[in-house]
Amino acid sequence: MASDRSVRRHAWLLPIALLLSAEVHAIDAPQIHGFATQSFISTSTNDFFGRTSGSRHFDFTEIGINASYRPHNDLLFSGQLLSRRAGETDGGKIRIDYALVDYTVTDAVRTRWGLRAGRMLNPLGLYNETRDVAFARPSIFLPQSIYFDRVRDLAISSDGLYLYGERRFQGNELLWQIGAGYPRVGNEEIERSVLSRLMPGRLDSSDSFLGRLLLEIEGGRYLIGISGAKALLEYTPGSGDILRHGQVSFSPVILSTQYNGEYLEMTAEYAQRSFTYEGFGPYLKDNNFVGESAYVQGIYRFRPHWDLLLRYDVLYTDQTDRHGKDFARAHPGIPAFSRFARDLTIGTGWQYSPSLLLRAEFHHVVGTAWLTGADNPDPSAMDRTWDMFALLVSYRF
C-alpha cells in the first residue's frame, strides 16, 4: 500500500515536470482553475457533516485546485488536488482527486474517440464528476439518494483505464465511456456503510468496471443517459476477527434524463443498487439486496444569475423492505427509518459574479438512510423526521 502510494505520488509529478520544462506559447499555456466553498448547516435533530444539531455549523468546506496542460493537440495532462472537511467523515486531508493523461486517437466532426489513464472521476449519473464543485451542482447538497456523500470516495473515482468516444449525427450526439480499474476505498465510512460497522480487518477494492452512455439531443436540450458499474470489494480479516475473508459486489445502474430550457431545467434520475455479500461466514451471512433511489428536480432561472430549485428525493436501502421493518426486526436497536429517506428540498442560488456563488436551501427529511454513522454514532438517538437549513458561499477562478 505504501509503495503504491509513492508510485502515485511520482505519477503526479510527471505532468508538473512537463509544465515546468515545456516552452509554451501563452495561448497553449497550462490552465489553472480552483474553487473554495464554505457551508453553514443547521439541522433540527440528526447531524449531517458535523454536530449540526448542536453548535458546529461550519464543518463542511471544499477546496480544490486543478491544472491541465495540452503539450500536443491530441494529448492532455490534468490533475486536481482536493481538501474536503465534512463533519466526522472527512478531515480535510489533501488528496489527489484525479490525475490523468488523455490521448485522443480520432478527432473529427462526426466521430471522436480516445483513451484515458490514471485516476479518474467516475462518470456516474449526471453529477458525479463535478460533485465537489459548488458551481457545477444544482444545490448545496446533491440528491443524496444517488450521490451519497457517505460513500463518496468509493463512488467518486477509480484508478484505471478508460475508452471514450463521441458520435455525432444530425445535431445530436452520443457520448460513451467504458473503463476498468480500482475504486478508491480506505475511508472508515465506506467500511461502516458496507459492513454496518468498523471491523478489525481491511477492505480493498478489486477489479471493477464502469460505463456511461449519454444521448444529447438538439445540442443538449434533452439528455438521456444510462450509467452503471460493477465494483468489487475484498475483505481481509484482522486478528480476532469474527468475519472471514469475504467479498462485496456493488452494482449500481443509473438512468438519467434532463430537459434544458432557457428558464426551466427538469432533471430526473433513477438508480438501482445491487449488493451481494459472500464468504464472510456466520456473522455476516451471504445475502443479496437491491436498493432503490430516485429524484425529480426542477430549476427555474427566474432572473439572470438567480435560480430556484425544488426537488423530491427518495432512497430505499432494500427495495423488498422499503420501510425497514424486516431489518429492524432482525437488528434490534437499529430503527426501521434508518433504511429509507425521503427528502423535499427547496433552494435558491444567486451567482453574484462569474466567480462568486451564494446558495440557501431547506430540506424536510423523513428517514435517515443517507446520514453517516460517524456523525450519528447512536442509531437509537436519531429522529425519524428532521429538517435541515444550509447556506453556501463559493469562490472559483
Next chain:
Amino acid sequence: METVPIPGRRRDRTIDRSPCIRRLVVPFALLFLVLADGLVPTAQADPVPSIYVNKTVGQTTVSRGALRTIFGMRLRTWNDGSPIRVFVLPDAHPVHIEFCKRALGIFPHQLRWAWDRLVYSGTGQAPIQVSTEEQMLRMIKTIPGAIGYLRRDPDDDDVHILEIE
C-alpha cells in the same frame, strides 16, 4: 368594460378587463416585471453575431452541430488537422448570449456547465475568454486556428467568415 394602459414599458398597448381581474392586475404586473426584468433580450435588435476564423483556417462552412461541439470544447481539430483555438466573451456579455442562442441554438448556462464538466473532471479545457469585441478580433487575427464571433464585419484580410451550413 373599460380600457386602461398597462403600466410599464409598452405604454401604447391597452387591454380590456373586468372588475374581478382588476384586483389581480397590479400584483401580477409587478410580479411579471420582477420576473421579466432582465429576461427581455437586450440585444434583440442587433444582428446575429457571425463566426470569424483566422485566415489559416481552410474551411468556409461548418455545420451547426460541429459548431456546438467546437464551442463545447470537444472538437479541437479543423478538417485539415490543425488545432482549433476557441475564444469567447464573458457569459453575461450580450453578444455572447446572442451568439449562444441564435448561432448555437443553446443557452449560455448550458455551455458553462459543459465547460465546468470538462475542467473539473480533467477531461478537457475551457475556451479562452476575452473581455471585449476588440480583443476578440485581435485574437482571431493573430492566433492560427482561432475561432470567435463578432457583430460587425471587421473588413480585415487576416480573418474570414465561417458560414453555418
